[in-house]
Amino acid sequence: MAIVLNENIRIVDKNRKLHSKASEEYLHVQFTYGELVWDGWVPVEYRRTGVSLKTDDDVTQHLNAVYEQMRPENFTAWKKKQDAFWTAEKPNADTTKAFYDSLIRGGWQCVKCTLPQNPNWARRIQDLKEFGYTIATDTKHYCPNCKANKTHLILLPIERGSLEGNGYETWSPALRKRIIKVLGGVDVYEDTANAHCLPDHKFSEIRWDDETKSENLDSMTDEEIRKKFQLLTNQRNQQKREVCRTCFQTGKRGYPFGIKFYYSGSEDWDTSIPQKGKKAECGCVGCGWYDIAEWRKQLLYRLEHFKDEE
Numbered sequence: 001m002a003i004v005l006n007e008n009i010r011i012v013d014k015n016r017k018l019h020s021k022a023s024e025e026y027l028h029v030q031f032t033y034g035e036l037v038w039d040g041w042v043p044v045e046y047r048r049t050g051v052s053l054k055t056d057d058d059v060t061q062h063l064n065a066v067y068e069q070m071r072p073e074n075f076t077a078w079k080k081k082q083d084a085f086w087t088a089e090k091p092n093a094d095t096t097k098a099f100y101d102s103l104i105r106g107g108w109q110c111v112k113c114t115l116p117q118n119p120n121w122a123r124r125i126q127d128l129k130e131f132g133y134t135i136a137t138d139t140k141h142y143c144p145n146c147k148a149n150k151t152h153l154i155l156l157p158i159e160r161g162s163l164e165g166n167g168y169e170t171w172s173p174a175l176r177k178r179i180i181k182v183l184g185g186v187d188v189y190e191d192t193a194n195a196h197c198l199p200d201h202k203f204s205e206i207r208w209d210d211e212t213k214s215e216n217l218d219s220m221t222d223e224e225i226r227k228k229f230q231l232l233t234n235q236r237n238q239q240k241r242e243v244c245r246t247c248f249q250t251g252k253r254g255y256p257f258g259i260k261f262y263y264s265g266s267e268d269w270d271t272s273i274p275q276k277g278k279k280a281e282c283g284c285v286g287c288g289w290y291d292i293a294e295w296r297k298q299l300l301y302r303l304e305h306f307k308d309e310e
Contacts, residue, residue, distance in 0.1 A: 003060045006067050008032040017041055019137045023206060023245055026136045027059070031067050040108070040154045041136035042066055047206065048129045049161035069158040078157050079104065085131075085160070096127045103128075103135070103155035110143045111151045125153060132161035175218050179229050182222050188230045188292040189256065197231035202291050204244035207280040230292060240289050247287075248275070256288040256295070263298035 005011075012028040019026070025045035031038040042063060044053040053059045069078075082104075086097055098116045102109055109115050118124060129135055134156045141152035179199045187194035203212075220228075232240065243254035251269040253262065260267060264286025273283035288295040 003057045003064070005060045006064050009063055009067055011063075012039075016044065017136075017138070019139065020249060021245070022137065023047065023248060024137065027063070029063060031070060033072055036072060038070065040156070041138065042156065043134060043136055046134065047208075049132065049134060052209075066156065066158055070156065075157055082160070090131070093127070096124045096131075099124045100128055100133070100155075103153060104157070106155075106157075108138065108141055108152040108154050110141075110146060111153065113143065113145045113150075115153070128155075134158055134161070172216075172218055175216055175220065178218075179225050180231065182225045183229065183231050186231060187233055187236070189232055189236045191293075191296065194231075194233060196233055198234060198237060199229045200232045200237050200240065202228060202230055203281045203284060204241070204248075204290075206241070206244050206248045207276050207284070209277045212276075212278050243289050253287045254289050256292060259288070259299070261288065261295070261299050261302075262286040263295060263302075 008031065010030040010032070012030055014027070016025040016027060018024075023045070024043055024047075026041035026043050029040070029042050043049075043051055044059055044062065045051065051062070053062055082100075086093070086100070090097065095116075095118070099118075099121070102115050111121050115121060116124075125135060125137075136154050136156070138152045138154075140149040142148070143150045143152070176199060180197065183199075185193050185195065185197060187197050247253050247269060251271075253265070253267055253269060255261065255267075265283070270283050274280050284290040286295075
């Protein structure tokens with residue numbers, strides 16, 4: 001039996017709105033609460049909180065649940081819970097919290113004239129999403145103040161997805177230090193020691209599903225660490241995310257340093273391999289961004305082998 005959509009929910013447009021840069025999808029809906037109408041976008045593909053809705057029943061069930069959480073009478077308790085989160089867990093995140101404080105005023109917020117002026121506003125929004133907040137993005141929303149289409153954001157006051165439940169993996173400070181030590185503190189992209197490197201999952205999170213995430217125990221062996229992680233600066237980590245996002249959306253695998261070399265497979269994603277899940281990792285093997293050290297090793301081997309044949 002099909003799930004029935006709450007009569008106070010109106011799907012304004014059944015065509016999904018796509019935010020390609022973040023690989024997110026939304027539905028334009030209106031929620032009616034008496035005389036109050038909330039008009040906005042609800043994410044239906046939002047990997048940071050594990051939302052990936054494919055069937056009509058899944059979408060209907062999700063919209064019904066979001067509608068109930070967003071009832072105006074729930075807002076005070078929701079905000080009190082968020083205040084406790086910022087005080088206890090993010091006491092020094094003043095710059096990011098300023099964006100949160102603006103977004104909780106409700107409605108669409110223009111990055112040009114409503115949100116705090118910050119040249120790296122996208123990073124602040126990414127932080128909020130990684131904290132578990134649900135935020136929709138419209139890159140062509142008309143702003144009456146700017147008199148032009150500008151990027152707008154809207155925050156949904158719903159349960160904040162925990163770091164344990166949003167598809168991301170976490171590790172203890174002790175394990176983080178150990179990962180860096182085991183990997184020699186070497187920035188794998190530059191192949192030099194760098195004190196500012198961070199652990200990076202070789203297998204990109206954009207291809208994870210509910211079964212992919214695993215617990216990172218302090219007792220992980222050195223070999224398990226080497227197999228799962230590499231070290232990158234934050235800048236290269238962000239670059240890798242963009243490359244992996246493009247690959248996920250287009251089926252074209254990336255390549256570092258402008259060198260189109262793959263030690264396994266080709267530039268095209270193998271269509272016989274699933275797009276997401278544990279088995280999808282096989283499709284990443286051979287790409288320079290997946291395991292930069294192995295890619296460099298294989299490339300140098302082939303160059304040396306080619307020289308020997310001359």
